Amino acid sequence: MxxxxxxxxxxxxxxxxVIPPGLINITAAKVSMTDGKKRAFMFVLGALLVIFFQTYISVIFAHYIxxxxxxxxxxxxxxxxxxxxxxxxxxxxxxPPQLQDKKIDVKSKRSRFFMGMFISAINVFPIPYYVLISLTLASNNSFIFTTIPIYSFVIGVVLGSFTVFYFYVMFFNKIGEKATFVLKNINTILGIITGIIAFFTCINVLKNYVHGG
Incomplete structure (x- = not known):
């Protein structure tokens, strides 16, 4: 467990x-279309390397907090x-996300691996995101800050990110022609998820005040 x-x-x-259309996943799809899937996955690997360290740093920071x-x-x-x-x-x-509006220049022939690292590195959103997620999980006794759970969580993040990137690299053209159910309803899905997190966070905050009182 x-x-x-x-x-x-x-x-x-x-x-x-990661599933909402963003800089990393859309760039991965564009690289796939211009340079082929092999180079797109090199881009993805570079992005995943940075995501690994971003997530680890986030969880360690959350542990300190x-x-x-x-x-x-x-x-x-x-x-x-x-x-x-x-x-x-x-x-x-x-x-709703408009995939066709994402205009990203991928003409450069520099290493796609380092390009993936760079684009992932300038995307700092994952750090506060995973800090809040890990704190929320810990407050509900669903996560503990010890070595095995921390690395398991980080690896899970990398696997989840790779799954989404794979989806974009392999099926971007089909997405562009006709949005999938997930993309059509992504805002509702995200709203429900953030609402659930807010609910449990609120309960935890109230418990802290009651206990403190």
Whole structure:
């Protein structure tokens, strides 16, 4: 269980975080169309290497926060606010993703591996995302900050990210012609997920206040 559960959590939350059309997955698809799938997967490997370290750093930072309760509660409250805002945004204001509007220049013939590393490195969103996710899981006794669960979670994130990238590399043309059910309803799905996270985070914050009182 210390291996499987964190692995599954890492996979699911990375899948949710990466599946909306973004800089990395759309670039991977464009590289696939211009240079072929082999070079696209080299790009993906470079991106995954950075994602591995970003996730590991995020969980270690979350571990530090979790061990300093005065910081922990403040960040949980901030996280609650963020997830509530995201839930409202996804359910009420977010527009469906338009894949054809992503204009990314992939003409450069430099190593796609290092290109993947660079583009992944400038995308800093995963760090606060996985800090909040791991803190939320830990607060609900679904995750512990020990070596095996940490690496299992990180590997799960890498596997989930790879699954989404594979999907974009292999099936981007079909996505462009006709959106899949997931992409058509991605904002609703994300809104429900962030709403669930906000709900459990709220319960945890209230428990902390009740216990503190």
């Amino acid at each position: 210390p291996v499987i559960i964190p692995l599954l959590f890492g996979f699911v939350f990375s899948f949710i975080g 979790n061990s300093h309760k005065e910081i922990d509660l403040i960040l949980r409250e901030i996280g609650l606010l963020i997830f509530v805002v995201l839930t409202i945004y996804f359910l009420k204001f977010a527009k």
